[in-house]
Amino acid sequence: MNRQVQVHASLFLVALIYGSNYSIAKEVMPEYVGPFGLIVIRVVSAALFFGIFSRFVVQEKIVGRADNLRVILCGITGVAVNQLCFFAGLNLTAPINAALLMVIVPVVVLIFSAILLKERVGKRKISGILLACTGALLLIYNSRGESTTGNIWGDLLIILNATSFGMYLVLVKPLMQKYKAITIVSRIFTVGAVLVVPFGWQQLLTPDYSAFPVSIWLALVFMVFAVTILAYLLNTWALRYANPSLVGAYIYLQPVMAILIAVFMGKDVFTLEKALYALLIFAGVYLVSRTRQHAVPKVGSEV
Template sequence: MSKQVQVHGALFLVALIYGSNYSIAKEVMPFYVGPFGLIVIRVVSAALFFGIFSRLVVKEKIVGWADNVRSILCGITGIAINQLCFFAGLNLTAPINAALLMVIVPVIVLLFSAILLRERVGWRKVAGIAVACTGAMLLIYSSRSESTTGNLFGDLLIILNATSFGIYLVIVKPLMQKYNAFTIVSRIFAVGAVLVIPFGWTQVLTPDYSSFPVSIWLAILFMIFAVTIITYLFNTWALRYANPSLVGAYIYLQPILAVFIAVGLGSDVFTLQKGLYALLIFAGVYLVSRTRQQVGSPE
């Protein structure tokens, strides 16, 4: 299997997991666990998992002042701000609003890649992002219902989350060219855990966990292992072989994958209109991935 296929496969799996997370997380919040409590459970669990694995198996350390500072910034933007703003925003606003606003991530990635990494921004990449963004927005707009309402503060938190995650994808790229993915993810989750615990510790202690139904426990486990551990590991690994713009462009697949999941569960109906919007999203991702040196060996 070629490296290009592996990278696209990893990014597709990440988009699939994220696409299902909007609805799953809303089942848990706020009736069972508060948004910040859920973050602490996820981040601390992932920090322990990656920390133990990195220490026992990888046995690699981040060296140098510059790399250590960059890894701390990755923990702040990729874990702390990202997670706190996303779950607090999702707790307030509708999932459809969150999905719509998250499509600004590739725009943030493109902007900061050009500024910080001096990544070449060609017409094909800009066109691909524009096409995919159009498809995503049309799909989400067509999926609205009269009962779906948003929240201004919640929407603003989602925008801040998207901006923070976009910056993270850019600044973590140089680290991935030098270190193992487990080494990087272990450090950023350790930093993130220290920062999120003060926000959510009280919410961790509040719930009566013995009263949780099996479905809620499964949802929590899914958010720990799939949404947290697998997605960050695969995203970070993919950045070793792909530019941040391609990783960011996969955000546009989340709405259409969310629709497929809903159809499979019988809560939505697939239509020709949605199929056309999905084609726009896939076409946009294709245009971004076709840029020179987009996927290959680390630079």
């Protein structure tokens, strides 16, 4: 298997893992584990893994008050707020809604880059922002009715999650240019773990784990090792060899996988209205990504 095939296989597997997470997490929440309890399991497990990996393999330290303060901000936006809003939102809304709304992350990154980094925003980028936001707002508005599979509060939490993650991607960029990725990830997961434990500790202790069926244990293992650890390692390796246009193309695969899996598992229904809103969101993200390929964030690249 040549290197190019390996890169495509890695990026496809990452998209498949993230796309599966929406429906698999719905299997666990809230019947077996509450959303915040699930976050504690995932974040603390990841913090331990990446912390050990960083300490014994990379052995790199973050120096200076400014960089350490930025790490704390990244832990707040990229792990704590990001994860709390994502799982709380997913617990309320439909998998397809969550997957489609997460596609706006590149748009959020562009907005924060313009505000914080003073990047220039041209007419095409503004058109992309307006298209994507229109699609997202219509999707949220459509979630008000009782006959819909979405939930307006869940959708708004997913938007807040995407906003927090977009801010994280802007904040973390200077750190990624100075330190190894595994060093940054291990530190921000440590910060995130400290912050999410108070929110999810009670939900973590409530379930009767001995009564969990094998399928739920497999779902928990999948969310900890596949979604958090394996996807991160595959994504990090692939990005060393993938060009920006290839990474940009895979932006659109994750929500497609999420839709197919959600429909196949009977977790959601893909309606004509959602298809139209998806086209608006995809078109907007395409315009934004097309004009700034050097900094396209991969959708679903959770930390």
